[in-house]
Amino acid sequence: MFFQSLNKYLGLIVGFLLVSMVFSGLIFPIEAEQPKPVWVDKNKNWVYDSGEPTFDTIQDAINAASQYDWIGVNATLYNPNGNKVENVIVNKTGLYIKSINGRALVNATGLNSSVFRVEVNHTKIEGFNITGGTNGIYVYQANNCTLTGNKAYNNTECGINVYFLSTDCSLVRNQAYNNEIGIGMVLSSNCSLVGNQAYNNDYGIVMGWSANCSLVKNKVYSSFHYGIWLSGAINCSLVENQAYNTLVGIWLNGSFICSLVKNEVYNNLFGIGVEESVGCSLVRNQAYNNEAGIGVVNSIGCMVLNNFIANNTIHGIWLEYSNQTYIVGNTIINNTGVHPLSGIHIDSESTENKIYYNNILDNTNLTVGSYGVYDEDFPATIATYNWWGHPSGPYNETTNPSGLGDAVNEWVEYRPWLNESVTKAKYTIASNTGTLDALDEADVTIHFDTTEPVEIYVANYTGNPVAELGVPGLNRYIDLFINQTDGVNQLEIRLYYTDEQIADLGLIEESLFFYWWNGTSWIECSHTGVNITGNYVWAIVTQTTMPSIQNLTGTIFAPVGKLASPPPPPEKPPKPPVGGKVIPVNPIETLTSWITTILLLLTTTIIILTKTKKHQLILHLKSSKHHTNNNHKNSPSTKLKPSRLSKKFSCWISTPSPFKLKTTCTRNTLQ
Numbered sequence: 068m069f070f071q072s073l074n075k076y077l078g079l080i081v082g083f084l085l086v087s088m089v090f091s092g093l094i095f096p097i098e099a100e101q102p103k104p105v106w107v108d109k110n111k112n113w114v115y116d117s118g119e120p121t122f123d124t125i126q127d128a129i130n131a132a133s134q135y136d137w138i139g140v141n142a143t144l145y146n147p148n149g150n151k152v153e154n155v156i157v158n159k160t161g162l163y164i165k166s167i168n169g170r171a172l173v174n175a176t177g178l179n180s181s182v183f184r185v186e187v188n189h190t191k192i193e194g195f196n197i198t199g200g201t202n203g204i205y206v207y208q209a210n211n212c213t214l215t216g217n218k219a220y221n222n223t224e225c226g227i228n229v230y231f232l233s234t235d236c237s238l239v240r241n242q243a244y245n246n247e248i249g250i251g252m253v254l255s256s257n258c259s260l261v262g263n264q265a266y267n268n269d270y271g272i273v274m275g276w277s278a279n280c281s282l283v284k285n286k287v288y289s290s291f292h293y294g295i296w297l298s299g300a301i302n303c304s305l306v307e308n309q310a311y312n313t314l315v316g317i318w319l320n321g322s323f324i325c326s327l328v329k330n331e332v333y334n335n336l337f338g339i340g341v342e343e344s345v346g347c348s349l350v351r352n353q354a355y356n357n358e359a360g361i362g363v364v365n366s367i368g369c370m371v372l373n374n375f376i377a378n379n380t381i382h383g384i385w386l387e388y389s390n391q392t393y394i395v396g397n398t399i400i401n402n403t404g405v406h407p408l409s410g411i412h413i414d415s416e417s418t419e420n421k422i423y424y425n426n427i428l429d430n431t432n433l434t435v436g437s438y439g440v441y442d443e444d445f446p447a448t449i450a451t452y453n454w455w456g457h458p459s460g461p462y463n464e465t466t467n468p469s470g471l472g473d474a475v476n477e478w479v480e481y482r483p484w485l486n487e488s489v490t491k492a493k494y495t496i497a498s499n500t501g502t503l504d505a506l507d508e509a510d511v512t513i514h515f516d517t518t519e520p521v522e523i524y525v526a527n528y529t530g531n532p533v534a535e536l537g538v539p540g541l542n543r544y545i546d547l548f549i550n551q552t553d554g555v556n557q558l559e560i561r562l563y564y565t566d567e568q569i570a571d572l573g574l575i576e577e578s579l580f581f582y583w584w585n586g587t588s589w590i591e592c593s594h595t596g597v598n599i600t601g602n603y604v605w606a607i608v609t610q611t612t613m614p615s616i617q618n619l620t621g622t623i624f625a626p627v628g629k630l631a632s633p634p635p636p637p638e639k640p641p642k643p644p645v646g647g648k649v650i651p652v653n654p655i656e657t658l659t660s661w662i663t664t665i666l667l668l669l670t671t672t673i674i675i676l677t678k679t680k681k682h683q684l685i686l687h688l689k690s691s692k693h694h695t696n697n698n699h700k701n702s703p704s705t706k707l708k709p710s711r712l713s714k715k716f717s718c719w720i721s722t723p724s725p726f727k728l729k730t731t732c733t734r735n736t737l738q
Contacts, residue, residue: 101115101121101141101144102121103121103122103123103144104121104122104123104140104141104144104145104146104171105121105122105123105124105125105127105128105138105139105140105141105145106119106120106121106122106128106138106139106141107119107120107122107128107131107132107136107137107138108136108137108138108139109136111137113137113139113165113167115139115141124153125138125140125153125155125164125173126153126154126155126156129155129156129157129158129159129162129164132159132162133159134159134160134161134162135160135161135162135163135189136159136161136162136163137162137163137164137165138162138163138164138165139165139167140164140165140166140167140171140195141167141168141171142166142167142168142169142170142171142172143168143169145166145171145172146171146172146173146174149172149174151172151174152174152175152176152199153173153174153175153176154175154176154180154181154182154184154200155173155182155183155184156184156186157183157184157185157186157187157190157192158186158187159187160187160188160189160190161187161188161189161190162187162190162191163190163191163193164190164191164192164193165191165192165193165194166193166194166195167194170194170195170196170218171194171195171196172195172196172198173195173196173197173198174198174199175198175199175200175201175222177199177200178199178200178201178223179201180200180201181200181201181202181203181204181205181228182197182198182199182200182202182203182204182219182222183195183197183203183204183205184202184205184207185204185205185206185207185209185212186207186208186209187209188209188210188211188212189210189211189212190206190209190212190213191212191213191214191215192204192213192214192215192217193213193214193215193216193217194215194216194217195217195218196217196218196220197217197218197219197220197222197226198219198220198221198222199221199222200222200223201222201223201224201225202222202224202225202226202227202228203217203219203220203222203225203226203227203243203246204217204219204226204227204228205225205228205230206227206228206229206230206233206236207230207231207233208230208231208232208233209233209236210233210234210235210236211234211235211236212229212233212236212237213236213237213238213239214227214236214237214238214239214241215237215238215239215240215241216239216240216241217241217242218241218242218243218244219241219242219243219246220242220243220244220245220246221245221246222246222247223246223247224246224247224248224251225243225246225247225248225249225250225251226241226243226244226246226248226249226250226265226268227241227243227249227250227251228248228250228251228252228253229251229252229253229255229258230251230252230253230254230255231253231254231255232254232255233252233254233255233258234255234256234257234258235256235257235258236255236258236259237258237259237260237261238250238258238259238260238261238263239261239262239263240261240262240263241263241264242263242264242265242266243263243264243265243268244264244265244266244267244268245267245268246268246269247268247269247270248268248269248270248273249265249266249268249270249271249272249287249290250263250265250271250272250273251270251272251273251274251275252272252273252274252275252277252280253273253274253275253276253277254275254276254277255277255280256277256278256279256280257278257279257280258277258280258281259280259281259282259283260272260280260281260282260283260285261281261283261284261285262283262284262285263285263286264285264286264287265285265286265287265290265294266286266287266288266289266290267289267290268290268291269290269291269292270290270291270292270293270296271287271288271290271293271294271295271296271310271313272285272287272294272295272296273293273296273297273298274295274296274297274298274300274303275297275298275299275300276298276299276300277297277299277300277301277303278300278301278302278303279301279302279303280300280303280304281303281304281305281306282295282303282304282305282306282308283304283305283306283307283308284306284307284308285308285309286308286309287308287309287310287311287313288309288310288311288312288313289312289313290312290313290314291313291314292313292314292315293313293314293315293318294310294311294313294315294316294317294332294335295308295310295316295317295318296315296317296318296319296320297318297319297320297322297325298319298320298321298322299320299321299322300319300322300323300325301322301323301324301325302323302324302325303322303325303326304325304326304327304328305317305325305326305327305328305330306326306328306329306330307328307329307330307331308330308331309330309331309332310330310331310332310335311331311332311333311334311335312334312335313335313336314335314336314337315335315336315337315340316332316333316335316337316338316339316354316357317330317332317338317339317340318337318339318340318341318342319340319341319342319344319347320341320342320343320344321342321343321344322341322344322345322347323344323345323346323347324345324346324347325341325344325347325348326347326348326349326350327339327347327348327349327350327352328348328350328351328352329350329351329352330352330353331352331353332352332353332354332355332357333353333354333355333356333357334356334357335357335358336357336358336359337357337358337359337362338354338355338357338359338360338361338362338379339352339354339360339361339362340361340362340363340364341362341363341364341366341369342362342364342365342366343364343365343366344366344369345366345367345368345369346367346368346369347366347369347370348369348370348372349361349369349370349371349372349374350370350372350373350374351372351373351374351375352374352375353374353375353376354374354375354376354377354379354383355375355376355377355378355379356377356378356379357379357380358379358380358381359379359381359382359385360376360377360379360382360383360384360402361374361376361383361384361385362382362384362385362386362387363384363385363386363387363389363392364386364387364388364389365387365388365389366389366392367389367390367391368390368391368392369389369392369393370392370393370395371384371392371393371394371395371397372393372395372396372397372492372493372494373395373396373397373491373492373493373508374397374398375397375398376397376398376399376400376402376410377398377399377400377401377402378400378401378402379402380402380403380408381402381408382402382408382409382410382411382412383399383400383402383409383410383411383430384397384399384410384411384412385411385412385413385414386411386412386413386414386417386420387414387416387417388414388416388417389417389420390417390418390419390420391419391420392417392420392421393420393421393423393494394411394420394421394422394423394425395421395422395423395424395425395492395493395494395524396424396425396489396491396492396493396508396526397425397426398425398426399411399425399426399427399428399430399439400426400427400428400429400430401429401430402430402437403430403431403432403435403437408437409430409431409437409438409439409440409441410427410430410431410437410438410439410440410473411427411439411440411441411450412441412443413440413441413442413443413448414443415443415444418446420448420449421448421449422440422448422449422450422451422453423449423450423451423452423453423492423494423524423548424452424453424485424489424492424524424526424546425453425454425489426453426454426456426488426489427439427440427453427454427455427456427461427472427473428454428455428456428472428473429456429473430473431462431473431474433474438473438474438475438476439455439456439461439472439473439474439475440461440473440475440476440479440481441475441476441479442476442478442479443478444478445478446478447477447478447479447480448478448479448480449480450475450479450480450481451480451481451482451483451484451621452483452484452485452524452526452546452548452621453481453484453485454472454484454485454486454487454488454489455470455472455473455481455484456471456472456473457470457471457472458486458487459471459472460472460481460482460484461473461474461475461479461481461484462474462475463475463476463477463479463481465477467481472484483621485528485532485546486532486533487528487529487530487531487532487544488528488529489526489527489528489529489546490508490509490527490528490529491507491508491509491526491527492505492508492509492524492525492526492527493505493508493509493524493525493526494522494523494524494525495522495523496520496521496522496523497515497517497520497521497522497523498517498519498520498521499516499517499518500514500515500516500517501514501515502514502515503515503523503525505525505527506563508525508526508527509525509526509527509545509562510527510543510562510563510564511525511527511545511560511561511562511563512561512563513525513547513558513559513560513561514558514559514561515555515557515558515559516555516556516557516558517554517555517556518554518555518556519551519553519554519555520554521549521550521551521554521555522549522550522551523547523548523549523558524546524547524548524549525545525546525547525548526545526546526548527543527544527545527546528544528545528546528623530544531544531625532544532546532623533584533589533623534588534589536582536589536625536627537589538582538627538628538629539572539573539574539627539628539629539630540582540625540626540627540628541562541564541568541572541574541579541604541625541626541627541628542572543562543625543626544623544624544625545560545562545623545624545625546621546622546623546624547560547619547621547622547624548619548620548621548622549616549619549620552616552617552619555616556609556610557607557608557609558607558608558616558619559605559606559607559608560581560605560606560607560608560624561598561601561603561604561605562581562603562604562605562624562626563601563602563603564579564602564603564604564626565602566602573630573631574628574629574630574631575628575629575630575631576597576599576628577597577599578597578628578629579596579597579604579626579627579628580592580595580596580597580604580606580626580627580628581595581604581605581606581624581625581626581627582624582625582626582627583606583613583614583618583622583623583624583625584622584623584624584625585614585618589625590613592606592608592612592613592614592624593612593613594606594607594608594609594612595607597628604626606624
């Protein structure tokens, strides 16, 4: 009985236990109710777990935390009405402070202090709205700090400020707006700013007296003064940043060996500029729709390489009090203004500048006096090996009046010029042994051996600049130029290709070698070949080869080869005659078959004819019988009318008795 009763109520008991376990959180844990908005996340899962300490303010949580603790701030509970104020001082190493469930708003208690002040290393602050202080976030003498995804706005000085001997800090995807300075970094090193936005500030991003820092993919716009401004920077890099709708897009002042690569500046008064700087490089930037595109002011030894400079209304590039500037491989197009505002403008105090392998076109408007290149005064600027928009070269009223390209004035040395545009170019000042790596520009490396410093330039043409090759090739044309021949022992040119290119062009890889243009025709280089393991065509040039070192004054090289022989077409079977296929036969067998067939036809014909005659005779007899009067049993014999089949015989039928018929036939005689 007991077990029967137990079985009867077993389902109810199990159901009761399950319900109890659910509501107690044993099966489906219920998130604990968070009593206060800030907690020390001991489990480091960004979820409040029952028993973790909670606080009303971020500062209280920091005071209670240990080094390298996580502190979570529930944005829905912390300051939902925006009335809470506090200033936060981070004074314990390694804290990670993060806003959860949205952006928690942190208001400063007053304008005389920073909202967050970080004084220790390895601090992380993420996901807050920060406003109302002197600085939104202020990092002071702290290393390895990371600020991510914060919005800092309406602060009287900086939205985010990394200051004084702070190193290895990272600012990632923050926004700073409506501050005096959006993001500032002063006297710091090895810091990185990646993917930040700064807008509606007096200054977007400012970096002063800092070294080895990088600014990558930041966006700065609607600044009242500078978009990005570096002063006293050493070996800093700016890569793929955007600056637009500002007074000055990107400007470097008093900086050394800094690089600006692939930045985009537009709709500014000034696009990109370097001032009082040494050895800075501006490479592959885009400067367009500004009043002035790229400026080099009171600087020395700077490089302007492979930039796109277009539609600027004052100058495309301007040099002012600057020396030894190399302007190489740029496309400078449609920069026009009022005289003497032109594609490239060199003031009277700038000397020893060189302009090689650029595309300079559509900058001339002689009605208003704009030029492709304009140099204010003696000495003349060297601007050779450039494409001026037409094979006839640049226009000069005195020295080249038939030139249909952009105009130059009398202080520009422009001969020789290029007959074709170039895509990109690169140069180096070679010394001893080394390599000019122009793989990105032309799929080329130049390996040199020199005893004196030599300038080496290599450029990639958009097409064939001279006569047709007359042989199959890789459709590649490169130009090599050195500024002096003394002290050059050897140069090796390597042009790299892919297996897909060889297959698409149908070339024999082993047959590849270099041609060079001697001024009138294409000639095979004397020391050339292919490295099929390394996938490159090579040519060695020395004092005794062809071409020789002395020939490298703007020499065109082209890789050529032989076409692979097409495979023979498959042998086709002979076409069958209309109505069937050709089948080989034995003549004897065929003749025997035909004879047999003919004999069978003859035999069949004879049999048919014989049977036909018998049948006709029977029909004739039946016809005669039909005309006999059966009621006269002893009537005289009746002669039948001969038919066509019985013309040679006459037959009579008589009836000697009622049940017998007697037929008598006689042969007819001819009449």
